Amino acid sequence: MNDTLNVLKQHRSIRRFSGQPVEQTLVQDIVRCGQHAASSSHIQACCSIQIKLVTFSSPGPLKLAHRDFQK
Numbered sequence: 010m011n012d013t014l015n016v017l018k019q020h021r022s023i024r025r026f027s028g029q030p031v032e033q034t035l036v037q038d039i040v041r042c043g044q045h046a047a048s049s050s051h052i053q054a055c056c057s058i059q060i061k062l063v064t065f066s067s068p069g070p071l072k073l074a075h076r077d078f079q080k
Contacts, residue, residue, distance in 0.1 A: 040057050048054070 036059060043055065043057070
């Protein structure tokens with residue numbers, strides 16, 4: 010069996026995470042691989058959002074930044 014089929018057969022979904030940070034270069038590599046994946050009609054409609062855990066030491070109210078992506 011070829012390498013591509015072996016990789017596809019070994020796919021697993023992970024639903025428990027260790028909490029260890031992931032290197033930014035690894036995140037970028039994973040996103041790039043996803044961008045090269047085949048899509049229906051070559052549409053490649055995709056959105057990637059990276060969320061990082063932030064801890065706050067002060068108990069004050071949080072201020073959220075808003076970005077208007079329509080501009």
